[in-house]
Amino acid sequence: MKNSKFDWNGFKKAISGVRFEQDKDFVASRSKDYFWYSPILSEVFENKTGDIVVIPSNQEEVIRVAEAVAKYKIPLTLRGGGTGNYGQCVPLEGGVIMVMTKLDSILQFNESSVKTEAGIRISRLDDACREKGLELLMYPSTRQTATIGGFLAGGSGGCGSLRNGMLRDPGNISYLKVVTIEPKAKIIELHGEEIQKVQHAYGTNGIVLEMELALSKSKDWIHCATLFDGYDNALKFAMAAQEKSLDCYLLTVVERRFSKFYHKLSDRFPNDKDAVFSMVAPEEFNEFEKFVVSMNGTISFAFKEEDLRPNGLQPAYEFGWNHTTLQALKMDKSWTYLQVAYPQPFDPNLVMKQMERYGEDIFWHHEMARMGGHVQIFALPLVKSRGREKMYELIDELESKDHCTIYDPHAYTIEDGGMKEIDNNQIEFKKLADPYGLMNPGKTRGWKDEMVKRD
Ligand code: FAD
Numbered sequence: 001m002k003n004s005k006f007d008w009n010g011f012k013k014a015i016s017g018v019r020f021e022q023d024k025d026f027v028a029s030r031s032k033d034y035f036w037y038s039p040i041l042s043e044v045f046e047n048k049t050g051d052i053v054v055i056p057s058n059q060e061e062v063i064r065v066a067e068a069v070a071k072y073k074i075p076l077t078l079r080g081g082g083t084g085n086y087g088q089c090v091p092l093e094g095g096v097i098m099v100m101t102k103l104d105s106i107l108q109f110n111e112s113s114v115k116t117e118a119g120i121r122i123s124r125l126d127d128a129c130r131e132k133g134l135e136l137l138m139y140p141s142t143r144q145t146a147t148i149g150g151f152l153a154g155g156s157g158g159c160g161s162l163r164n165g166m167l168r169d170p171g172n173i174s175y176l177k178v179v180t181i182e183p184k185a186k187i188i189e190l191h192g193e194e195i196q197k198v199q200h201a202y203g204t205n206g207i208v209l210e211m212e213l214a215l216s217k218s219k220d221w222i223h224c225a226t227l228f229d230g231y232d233n234a235l236k237f238a239m240a241a242q243e244k245s246l247d248c249y250l251l252t253v254v255e256r257r258f259s260k261f262y263h264k265l266s267d268r269f270p271n272d273k274d275a276v277f278s279m280v281a282p283e284e285f286n287e288f289e290k291f292v293v294s295m296n297g298t299i300s301f302a303f304k305e306e307d308l309r310p311n312g313l314q315p316a317y318e319f320g321w322n323h324t325t326l327q328a329l330k331m332d333k334s335w336t337y338l339q340v341a342y343p344q345p346f347d348p349n350l351v352m353k354q355m356e357r358y359g360e361d362i363f364w365h366h367e368m369a370r371m372g373g374h375v376q377i378f379a380l381p382l383v384k385s386r387g388r389e390k391m392y393e394l395i396d397e398l399e400s401k402d403h404c405t406i407y408d409p410h411a412y413t414i415e416d417g418g419m420k421e422i423d424n425n426q427i428e429f430k431k432l433a434d435p436y437g438l439m440n441p442g443k444t445r446g447w448k449d450e451m452v453k454r455d
Contacts, residue, residue, distance in 0.1 A: 003051050003094045006074045011052075011096075014068035019055045027053050030079060030097050035087035037322075037329060038336055039385050040410040045087045050077060050097035057102045059117070059179075059209050066185045066207060069096055069438055076181065077440050078203040080119060080150025083142040085322060087412045088154045088202045092442035100149055103209065109134070112215050113174065118149025118208040135218035137164035137172055141321040152176075152211060153203045156407075156418060159250045159279070159317040161369040162242060164216070168199055169372060175212035180433045188433065197429035202414055202443045205426055206433030221249050222280045223316035224302035225265075226292050227273035231255045231355065234274040235348040235366060237295045242368050242375060246288055247281035251368040252320035255355075258363055258382075261328040262319070264312065268300045275300070277319040321380065324365045328382050335363075336391075339407040339418075340379040340398060350402060351379070360384070415445045422446035 012020065021027065031049040035041040056062045069076045075095030082089055091097060103119035106128055114134070116125055123144045126136045138160030140146055146155070152173065157166035164172065176190040176198055188206065190197060198206055228234040231253070238251040259271040269275050276297070280288045285302070292299055303311055317323070325337045342350070355364055363382040370376060383394065391410060398404045407418040415422055427446040430437075435453035 006051070006095070007072050008052070011068050011072045011074060014071060015054060015061075015064050018061045018064060019057065021053045021055070022051075027051065027097070030082070030099060031090055033082045033084040033087060033089050034322075035085065035090060035412075037085050037325060038410045040336075040388050040391065041087055041412060044412060045090045048087075048090050048092055049094065050091045051094050053097045053099060055099045055102060059103065062098070062100075062103065062207060062209065063179055063185050065096065065098055066179050066181050067183055070181045070185070070436060071183045073436060073438065075441050076438050078149075078153070078207060080147030080154075081121065081142065081145040082150075083140070083146045084150065084154040085409055086154075086417055088440070088443065089150075091440070095438075098207075100207075101147060103149075107210065113212055114215055115175065115210060115212045116148060118152070118211055119147050122146050122148055122151060129215055130218045133218055134215040136160065137214055137216055138167065139317075141317045141323040143315075143317060148211065148213070149208045152199055152208060153201060156200065157369060157371075158321045161367075161371075162251055163247070163249060163370070165370045165373065168196065169370075172214055173199065173211060174214065175210070176208050177210035178206035178208055178433060180206060180435075181438050182435065196423075197425050198433075200414065200418070201423075201426050201430075202440055204414070204434065204440045204444050204447070205430035206439075219247075219249070219281050220304055222282055222285050222302050222304060223308055223313070224278050224280060225268060225300040225316070225319070226276045226278065226297045227269070227300050228276070228295070228297045229273065231274045231364060232348045232352050233296065234276050235351060237292070237297055238276050238366070238368050239346065239348070239375075239377070240295065241278075241288070241291065244291070246291065247284045248288075248368075249279035249281075250277065250317055250320055252277040252316070252324065253366040253368075254319065254324055255364045258324065258328065258365065261331050277316045279316050321367060325380055325382060328363070334385055335382045336385040337409060338379075338381055338383050338395070338398075339409050340381065341405040341407065342377045342379070343403040344374070344376075346375070346377045354398075354402065361386075413443055413445050427451075 030053045035045045075093045077091040079089040100119035103117040105117045108115040122139045140158040178188045180186045234253045238253045254275045259269045361384045367378045395406045411417045437452045
């Protein structure tokens with residue numbers, strides 16, 4: 001094993017019965033996520049791997065691993081679906097990678113919430129909710145592969161966020177069961193606002209075993225695309241649909257230059273039209289259609305979910321959020337991207353100015369969302385990759401000239417990415433849940449060597 005400084009024999013004995021894998025290729029494949037969206041992060045993470053992958057099959061085995069890494073002081077990185085974009089589940093200091101996907105039991109449905117284990121794939125959880133006439137308030141566009149625990153610890157919001165806000169907004173998650181990393185592990189239960197101590201902490205301060213999530217009544221959303229002449233018109237339509245409170249789960253605005261990356265859509269997204277991909281409540285679809293016409297748009301396609309695949313289509317959410325970026329990067333690796341929040345009130349003219357200013361260097365894509373109860377519009381533009389210096393000049397320009405806020409997807413600490421500042425509540429909680437500083441080391445600037453508990 002690469003890291004001979006750790007007592008691997010002792011560790012393996014301590015986790016006896018828990019499945020583990022040491023094959024180099026297997027370990028390397030479980031040491032990566034989607035950091036490759038960023039050439040800047042690729043330089044940091046390219047050759048980083050863990051030493052061993054453990055795949056516990058139940059909570060008791062997870063606890064045994066937690067106790068063993070604490071006893072032998074081995075770094076621990078948790079992995080859900082491995083779809084994070086910032087190297088959140090790439091181990092910077094080697095050690096143990098723990099795959100959480102076998103913790104996949106749904107524990108209890110309540111009238112408008114579900115209690116579940118954290119390793120369950122979001123699609124399986126949401127499908128089970130839908131069988132009860134309920135649905136998740138939101139999910140990332142990686143619904144098919146991501147886990148709910150990975151979404152809690154690494155994500156921020158996504159499809160559904162224009163209806164229900166961001167993941168961290170009050171009430172969306174009401175309970176977490178967390179296990180600490182100590183030779184005698186403890187269980188800590190967090191309720192209500194306390195969950196913020198662990199939310200979006202990149203698995204640095206405790207292992208989430210269980211969570212309770214709010215649900216709403218499920219709808220048979222109509223997945224559709226609408227075409228407009230002009231990106232400003234597409235943006236104005238999406239904004240007006242949201243202001244009018246048309247019941248949508250997704251409103252993704254994508255400019256015409258993306259159409260070449262959406263070749264499967266062919267004439268459904270031609271290169272002389274700008275598109276809005278939506279999920280619309282069936283009972284409001286007639287009104288939606290009339291509204292499209294009144295705003296000079298045309299509906300390109302509209303299907304219920306079960307009719308998408310037979311018509312050669314994927315769900316609308318896979319045209320949105322960071323799937324839009326993925327469609328482009330799959331075809332052309334000379335692009336990377338940014339995450340931009342716009343100043344309030346949102347002004348489409350600012351986007352049109354940006355479009356002119358950056359020309360062929362940026363292709364635009366916007367998402368309608370809500371944050372803290374207010375409408376918030378984000379962009380996830382494709383940006384021509386021209387190295388670190390140019391990227392940070394661009395970020396500086398968007399912030400200083402246009403008063404946008406950038407959630408930097410080329411940074412790998414919690415603070416340098418979305419959160420901007422050290423969250424002392426999360427660091428205080430880390431002192432309790434990970435006193436030896438073993439979890440995902442290097443991912444939070446708030447944790448200092450002098451905080452490490454010495455036995
Ligand atoms: P992983 O990548 O496996 O892990 C994420 C973090 O959570 C890691 O730090 C890991 O250590 C930690 N973690 C995992 N399980 C646990 C646990 N049980 N306890 C504590 N910590 C844990 N994100 C969005 O927010 N919205 C989007 O719409 C969105 N769209 C995306 C589209 C594409 C194409 C891609 C590649 C990514 C997208 N993402 C998006 C990022 C990512 O898919 C989501 O955040 C997703 O929810 C992560 O889940 P995961 O299971 O893959 O987590």
